[in-house]
Amino acid sequence: MAEFKLKIRRFDPESGTAPYWDEHTVDLEPHRSVLEGILQARNEKDGSIGVRCSCRSAICGSCGVRVNGKPGLACHTHLDDALASAGEDGVIEVEPMGNMPIIKDLIVDMDAVHWKKIQRVTPWLIGKEPVPEREYIVSRESMIDVTQSMACIQCGACVSDCLSMEVDPLFVGPAALAKTYRFVGDPRDAAHEQRLKDLGDDKHGIYDCTHCFKCIEACPKGVAPMNQIMRLRRIAGNDFHIKDRNNGERHEAAFVKNIEKNGILHEADLLPDSYGGKFHPRAVPELISSLPIVMTALLRRKMTPAKALLHPHRAPDGVKKIYEVVEGRDQRNEFNLYISGTDADNEGTAEVAEAIEAAEPAGVAPDGSAGSSA
Amino acid sequence: MKVAYWPGCVSRGFTSELHGSMAAVAPMLDIELVELDRANCCGAGVIAEHSQELADTLNARTFALAQQEITQGADLMMNICSTCQGAQSECQQRLDASADYRAQVNETLADEGLEYQDGIINKNFLWVLVEDIGLDKLKTLVRQPLTDLRVGPFYGCYIVRPTDRLDINRAQPRDEYLGQVIETLGGTVIDYAGSHKCCGFPIITMNKAASLEQAGRHLGDAVDAEADCLVTPCPLCHLNLDLQQPMAAKQVGRELNMPVLHLPQLVGLALGISPEDLGLQHHIVKPTSVIDWSQAVVGGVGGW
Ligand code: SF4
Ligand code: SF4
Ligand code: SF4
Ligand code: SF4
Ligand code: FES
Numbered sequence: 001m002a003e004f005k006l007k008i009r010r011f012d013p014e015s016g017t018a019p020y021w022d023e024h025t026v027d028l029e030p031h032r033s034v035l036e037g038i039l040q041a042r043n044e045k046d047g048s049i050g051v052r053c054s055c056r057s058a059i060c061g062s063c064g065v066r067v068n069g070k071p072g073l074a075c076h077t078h079l080d081d082a083l084a085s086a087g088e089d090g091v092i093e094v095e096p097m098g099n100m101p102i103i104k105d106l107i108v109d110m111d112a113v114h115w116k117k118i119q120r121v122t123p124w125l126i127g128k129e130p131v132p133e134r135e136y137i138v139s140r141e142s143m144i145d146v147t148q149s150m151a152c153i154q155c156g157a158c159v160s161d162c163l164s165m166e167v168d169p170l171f172v173g174p175a176a177l178a179k180t181y182r183f184v185g186d187p188r189d190a191a192h193e194q195r196l197k198d199l200g201d202d203k204h205g206i207y208d209c210t211h212c213f214k215c216i217e218a219c220p221k222g223v224a225p226m227n228q229i230m231r232l233r234r235i236a237g238n239d240f241h242i243k244d245r246n247n248g249e250r251h252e253a254a255f256v257k258n259i260e261k262n263g264i265l266h267e268a269d270l271l272p273d274s275y276g277g278k279f280h281p282r283a284v285p286e287l288i289s290s291l292p293i294v295m296t297a298l299l300r301r302k303m304t305p306a307k308a309l310l311h312p313h314r315a316p317d318g319v320k321k322i323y324e325v326v327e328g329r330d331q332r333n334e335f336n337l338y339i340s341g342t343d344a345d346n347e348g349t350a351e352v353a354e355a356i357e358a359a360e361p362a363g364v365a366p367d368g369s370a371g372s373s374a
Numbered sequence: 375m376k377v378a379y380w381p382g383c384v385s386r387g388f389t390s391e392l393h394g395s396m397a398a399v400a401p402m403l404d405i406e407l408v409e410l411d412r413a414n415c416c417g418a419g420v421i422a423e424h425s426q427e428l429a430d431t432l433n434a435r436t437f438a439l440a441q442q443e444i445t446q447g448a449d450l451m452m453n454i455c456s457t458c459q460g461a462q463s464e465c466q467q468r469l470d471a472s473a474d475y476r477a478q479v480n481e482t483l484a485d486e487g488l489e490y491q492d493g494i495i496n497k498n499f500l501w502v503l504v505e506d507i508g509l510d511k512l513k514t515l516v517r518q519p520l521t522d523l524r525v526g527p528f529y530g531c532y533i534v535r536p537t538d539r540l541d542i543n544r545a546q547p548r549d550e551y552l553g554q555v556i557e558t559l560g561g562t563v564i565d566y567a568g569s570h571k572c573c574g575f576p577i578i579t580m581n582k583a584a585s586l587e588q589a590g591r592h593l594g595d596a597v598d599a600e601a602d603c604l605v606t607p608c609p610l611c612h613l614n615l616d617l618q619q620p621m622a623a624k625q626v627g628r629e630l631n632m633p634v635l636h637l638p639q640l641v642g643l644a645l646g647i648s649p650e651d652l653g654l655q656h657h658i659v660k661p662t663s664v665i666d667w668s669q670a671v672v673g674g675v676g677g678w
Contacts (some may be wrong), residue, residue: 084544163531163572167587207580209586211419211536212572213460232424237424246580255420259432264415265383274579318435318486319414325430325482333427335468335475342471 001027004079006037008049009095010105019102022046023091034082035063035074038094038106058220061155065106066095071157071218073105097160099169113169114156117176121199125183126191144171148338149182149228151221158215158225170204174215174225177206181228196236200244206232207248222338231334238332250274260323263315272322282305378405378443380436380496383415384609385454388617391653392609394626395638396499397452398652402515402645403507405452408443410436416461416611419532419576422657426468427479433465433478437496440486450495452502454638456608459498460532460540466494467539498533500607500637515644519560523664525640526564526601527552528592528615530608531572546667552605555637559644566599568592573611576617578618583625589614590626602663603633604641612636616658633661 003025011019011236024041035053042049053063058076065074068085100108158174165171181188199205215225236242237249254273258266378420385392398647400407404415412437416591440451467474470492479487534663542548553563574588596604606612623630639652
């Protein structure tokens with residue numbers, strides 16, 4: 001056994017008292033979890049500590065908290081690891097998650113924020129018509145593709161630290177958008193385009209993510225919500241050509257073209273092009289509103305007018321060739337490490353797969369057709 | 375040491391003072407910069423948003439060009455942009471993971487006679503400073519310690535997250551390096567809420583209010599923590615924090631006036647280079663609070 005000092009953030013909005021820190025020493029094996037530490041403090045020291053938990057094995061998603069400032073599952077954080085990331089005083093800090101109102105102490109109101117946003121994205125399958133008499137038949141690969149977003153346990157850790165949500169509480173957010181990909185990536189769903197159109201029309205939808213990686217870092221299940229958002233953007237822009245209200249698709253297209261033309265980024269063209277070109281009606285107010293900034297930039301000689309208007313760069317042929325080849329492919333190539341793993345991870349798995357296949361009795365192939373195995 | 379140097383795009387455009395100040399401090403730190411002038415933009419995450427393979431292939435091309443320099447004696451590839459670091463590391467992770475994928479990408483590069491071999495070392499100037507030059511050596515080079523200067527670090531998302539991809543861990547606390555450098559240069563590190571948050575730049579054209587709100591808040595937090603200035607290893611952060619600062623101030627409804635320095639500028643000041651040679655006169659927010667700290671160099675800045 002070892003002693004650990006826990007500093008717990010306490011707050012009862014109904015009490016009228018400001019939040020405060022409460023310190024307890026607990027006695028547990030170092031590999032025990034922070035959750036067990038909190039529960040020991042509650043059971044032996046102060047029964048009024050508010051904490052939510054259920055499975056204690058990182059599957060129900062109810063114990064999301066911040067430990068030493070980082071969001072995660074209390075039941076999935078070892079005390080010794082928490083101590084190692086603690087400050088110099090060796091005290092483990094436990095706080096409620098962010099971006100959601102506090103109900104009491106470590107318990108936040110998931111309904112008011114997280115679940116509302118999940119409901120916002122129609123989190124169920126809208127089956128393709130006609131509904132087959134028996135099950136929908138899909139290829140195995142297409143379902144593997146959505147397993148990453150299916151791994152979500154709705155703990156809210158990503159929501160807690162989302163930096164877009166911090167400044168724009170209306171942002172649909174990482175968990176709900178990862179959930180969206182779960183259906184947009186599902187071949188049985190009939191509403192891919194509507195779902196994306198809806199989230200492109202919403203100013204707080206897929207193009208409101210600031211690409212800060214916080215949700216990737218926060219997620220205890222490897223869902224990488226930001227990566228799912230980028231996949232939604234790829235499908236919205238490339239496959240459905242959806243023009244969103246945030247100019248996200250235009251900005252992306254302008255950037256991609258800018259590099260094709262210049263090899264390196266030519267910022268002076270990017271801004272107007274992101275709004276549809278220098279003469280596009282939407283570009284005009286935008287350019288006027290940023291005029292004072294451009295003027296000061298010119299005055300400070302950050303930019304010379306010549307540099308802003310002329311094009312000193314032309315893309316090398318190598319860059320043009322890359323665009324030709326990659327943009328010319330029939331299908332987008334996406335390499336998802338979560339699904340494929342690295343060569344080092346996969347060493348030896350080919351043999352295993354063969355062995356399994358050899359052992360399997362002949363029967364129905366994954367795509368539903370009658371097949372035979374070797 | 376000799377490095378295959380990728381300056382990035384913005385450091386040669388809107389923040390040309392960054393490229394200039396890097397060129398000014400390099401010889402004093404004994405870094406020889408071999409510029410990768412045929413290389414291309416990293417895509418800043420935006421090209422990957424359009425097509426992963428396109429971003430991966432473009433960066434494989436840059437890596438291959440850097441590897442040519444490395445075979446000719448450069449120690450590693452160096453960048454001066456958090457966003458380049460993050461976007462390039464992301465592509466590198468995919469490229470290094472699979473020989474099959476790499477082969478496909480290299481096929482596209484073959485026409486130009488280029489080939490990327492896995493395992494390139496690509497580091498931001500901040501990492502080079504701490505890991506390859508070393509803080510001890512840096513300390514001996516300081517001519518003009520930043521005594522009494524209160525500096526807030528601002529990292530930029532791409533250089534601190536995700537920690538596993540960027541090899542940030544207890545043995546290698548890359549997310550604390552800016553503080554270490556500020557201390558080594560004789561300054562005081564300011565702890566404030568925004569140091570590791572997002573500057574808002576990626577959504578400046580998509581949700582301007584939210585973008586400026588982010589920049590404005592972090593700058594305001596730094597003001598409240600009584601910082602004299604911020605320092606950043608990322609030119610894109612600099613755009614939102616300095617160039618857009620007047621708009622950010624409007625958005626959050628308070629005066630900010632927080633000078634933001636590029637990392638090589640802060641290093642350069644401590645090494646005794648004049649503010650003018652470091653391009654401080656090109657900033658939107660005049661770094662007077664930074665310059666005033668040392669009477670000796672005030673004269674050099676003039677001509678606002
Ligand atoms: S949801 Fe499942 S894992 Fe979680 S507490 Fe309930 S039974 Fe246990
Ligand atoms: S990457 Fe996007 S969704 Fe994820 S935390 Fe940042 S802003 Fe939120
Ligand atoms: S995506 Fe990850 S962090 Fe977010 S709710 Fe799901 S499991 Fe939790
Ligand atoms: S991140 Fe910016 S500076 Fe770096 S290469 Fe990309 S566009 Fe250029
Ligand atoms: S208690 Fe269920 S995830 Fe922690």
